[in-house]
Amino acid sequence: MFELFFYAVPIVMIAGLGRAAFLLLRRARRVNRTWAHGLTAEARCLRMYTTTSGGGGDTSVRTTLHHVYEFTTREGRTVRFEEEDGPATVVEGDFVAVRYLPEQPQRATARPPAPAKLAVGTGFGVAFLGALIAFCVVFISTAHAAFSESGGLMP
Template sequence: MEPLFYAVPCLMIAGFGFAAYLLLRRARRISRTWKHGLTAEARCLRMYTTTSGGGGDTSVRTAVHHVYEFTTRDGRTQRFEEEGGPGTVLEGDYVTVRYLAEQPHRATALPPARGRLAVGTGFALTFLGVGIAFCSVFIVVAHMMFSEAGDLMP
């Protein structure tokens, strides 16, 4: 039973750490795309929403998705899907997208908002950090309890 008190928090710490890595990688990619990306005019091919959550007493989250298509500077047609865009962009609308020449499939139609990206990333990293700290304290307390219990055993 004792190894369970170490294994589960360690797995949770690994999961939180991996989530932080993915979050930072995404923020860095979006920021680099906004700063160094090429621009193109894209057409919204499709707009749809997805919902998640149980309803009833729990909250329901609705996300807007857009599917865009644009032509890169070298003449390739590129299509991508993005979540979290404005609800005012409808099928058939034209928007400006930004993309890196080496990764046109990772384009974004979100307008540059570096402050918002930094604040959102900061809050998410803080949440993950609290989770890591909680798991670390749990491991220390569990170790102390098990070592004290071991001292009392004959």
């Protein structure tokens, strides 16, 4: 029963890491499609605020800048959306160009198109998650070999 722990935990981690990689790739595909095929509109920045995470002791603090934008689609629908890590030069009341897909205007973006930067960031993210998955696989195979050699008990 104890050896189940050495199989179950890495398998659950692999599933979670695989899902994270899938979501990262899906987000990159959606953003790229929005940049390539999205409609443009003028949006107004309604609010700008920051959040912090981490901190306490020896850990670093990460500050995230948030913008809340509102625009009107070509069909006349008013859409409000929030975006993280936007430019610090955009403040409340500013007007910016946004891109959106007609079927998902709530997933608009005010970021300027940067497909190379998106590809590099996504690539590094997927590579990191892949390395963690590989570590879990090696851990499982090492644990399996140790259990096999010891007759089911860890040495």
